Amino acid sequence: xxxxxxxxxxxxxxxxxxxxxxxxxxxxxxxxxxxxxxxxxxxxxxxxxxxxxxxxxxxxxxxxxxxxxxxxxxxxxxxxxxxxxxxxxxxxxxxxxxxxxxxxxxxxxxxxxx
Amino acid sequence: xxxxxxxxxxxxxxxxxxxxxxxxxxxxxxxxxxxxxxxxxxxxxxxxxxxxxxxxxxxxxxxxxxxxxxxxxxxxxxxxxxxxxxxxxxxxxxxxxxxxxxxxxxxxxxxxxx
Numbered sequence: 001x002x003x004x005x006x007x008x009x010x011x012x013x014x015x016x017x018x019x020x021x022x023x024x025x026x027x028x029x030x031x032x033x034x035x036x037x038x039x040x041x042x043x044x045x046x047x048x049x050x051x052x053x054x055x056x057x058x059x060x061x062x063x064x065x066x067x068x069x070x071x072x073x074x075x076x077x078x079x080x081x082x083x084x085x086x087x088x089x090x091x092x093x094x095x096x097x098x099x100x101x102x103x104x105x106x107x108x109x110x111x112x113x114x
Numbered sequence: 115x116x117x118x119x120x121x122x123x124x125x126x127x128x129x130x131x132x133x134x135x136x137x138x139x140x141x142x143x144x145x146x147x148x149x150x151x152x153x154x155x156x157x158x159x160x161x162x163x164x165x166x167x168x169x170x171x172x173x174x175x176x177x178x179x180x181x182x183x184x185x186x187x188x189x190x191x192x193x194x195x196x197x198x199x200x201x202x203x204x205x206x207x208x209x210x211x212x213x214x215x216x217x218x219x220x221x222x223x224x225x226x227x228x
Contacts, residue, residue, distance in 0.1 A: 102163055
């Protein structure tokens with residue numbers, strides 16, 4: 001398996017624009033996580049899904065952020081409108097089962113909002 | 115509330131010297147424990163994990179960690195570090211009943227010097 005695949009790797013956008021980040025989890029994994037990494041806050045869990053259903057979105061910063069998982073092989077994280085403070089590296093991760101299985105991370109999307 | 119604390123934000127060490135990166139957690143339920151490593155501009159990779167059984171776990175590249183329930187710790191050690199070990203190290207936990215949701219510490223930057 002190719003691992004968790006995220007696209008794009010880098011995104012530069014202007015404030016106010018819509019940004020969509022994409023993730024393809026490892027085939028067969030039933031958990032999918034979206035994390036955000038910044039120098040100030042470290043790694044923050046934004047939202048996670050189990051069997052395509054959002055389980056906990058308490059980490060989503062505000063209504064400008066939304067995430068979907070229309071099927072087991074694809075998820076999106078959308079920011080609309082984007083702001084400079086959204087600049088960060090966004091990671092997608094997937095895992096299998098609920099008995100302490102480790103999460104596998106993608107390479108991340110580095111988002112810069114100018 | 116459940117949390118993970120990494121007391122050291124940066125640890126400088128000379129090559130071939132031993133190192134210990136500290137991790138403590140707080141939880142009222144059973145936990146699974148992980149150490150992840152992040153090299154520059156990359157995603158997180160699992161280094162080692164403790165699920166059950168022997169409290170001492172090892173990685174393939176010489177790191178080890180020991181689960182100490184009474185001290186609620188999971189410190190990472192290596193008897194002799196190499197330049198290539200320079201990276202950021204994250205301690206993480208999942209909690210029983212919490213699905214596979216990983217809670218991360220703030221990370222420790224290990225810098226190995228000649």
